[in-house]
Amino acid sequence: MTLDLVSIRAAYPALRDGHAYLDGAAGTQVPESVISAIAGAYEGGIGNVGGAFPASARSDAIVEAARRAVADLVGGDPRGVVLGPNMTTLTYRFAYALSRTWRTGDEIVLSRLDHDANVRPWVQAAERAGATVRWAEVDLPAGELPAEQYDTLLGDRTRLVAVTAASNILGTMPDVAAITRRAHDAGALTYVDGVHATPHTPVDVTAFGADFYATSAYKWSGPHIGAVVAAPALLETIRPDKLASATDDVPERFETGTAPFADLAGVTAAVDHLAGLDSGAAGTRRERVLASMAAVETHVQAELVHLLDGLAALPGVRLIGAPRRRTATVYFTVDGHTPRAVAEHLASRGVNVWNGHNYAWELTAALGIRDQGSAVRAGLVHYNDRSDVERLLAAVSELR
């Protein structure tokens, strides 16, 4: 259960520019296999779906393969994989559709740990429906989202609980199963944002208790495509707005317009790539994905320890949050320097990191840092190695 970092890194043409890509939480690089799958789809000839000729059949096959791939990645049913442009757009679509049955006095529970894409679509849908929003709060010094608070937040009017599987800035991985169990006991649906979690850990949507699980391929070395995974039977109960001429089948009725077929070929290639990260992994693609993502987690967690220890040893560096279970994502400030200045200095040393709120809108406000430029985020994914960490630490240590 080990990763061959040399060959993994060699698979990524973008890494040849010599930068330390510690910005994976905002979007990962893609391996050659994904690039050639996308190019290959165009080269082979594709058409719109459902036609009588071979190029159309190739697009049909690409779409079905992408659904199977996403299902293998997260442990879902391919017939319940809704594909779309990104998680935000899909979440707005589901918020709109689900809230059509909400009534005045109904309640939804959101968390301040979440990316705004799993907050604002629900807030706005609740406003339209006259439903009440209740908030799960973050234990700020720790950066934790305690599950017990849901006991008092949930009631018989709760219709939906939206919660993240991992914070995109602090890395916090809340006890999602404990939260969704409480939500289900109250009769509510659960919408789990897996965008940040998916590239960092083996995912099983059933173990999460996620009625809906959202993920974005560009965070796991794929193209800019989002997906929401749900049970087909649940999707059958939901009626999104759609064209009269478009199919009413599930999951297609949630997918408006013509899909980016070539990019979808890249989604499948990305899952195949992830499944092959641990070259010793065997079995079905699902089994190889689970083994590889476990190996990824072990690798990045080891580097995270080095990163956290290194940053903690640097004078003036303040780490935000110390969650027990987290992705390899850190959020920090450096005394005397704005987050933007830190990011610019790191960029001058060939180290790519993000500065700002990173759309963790509620959390950065709760932390009291949103109006001061928030903080700097650095994160590790499967292709990052010790040299990336060392370069970040060396560059930060130059700031005095």
Ligand SMILES: Cc1ncc(COP(=O)(O)O)c(C=O)c1O
């Ligand atoms: C945790 C999390 N949720 C949601 C999103 C939004 O995803 P998308 O860009 O696919 O809309 C992001 C993007 O950064 C994210 O990190």
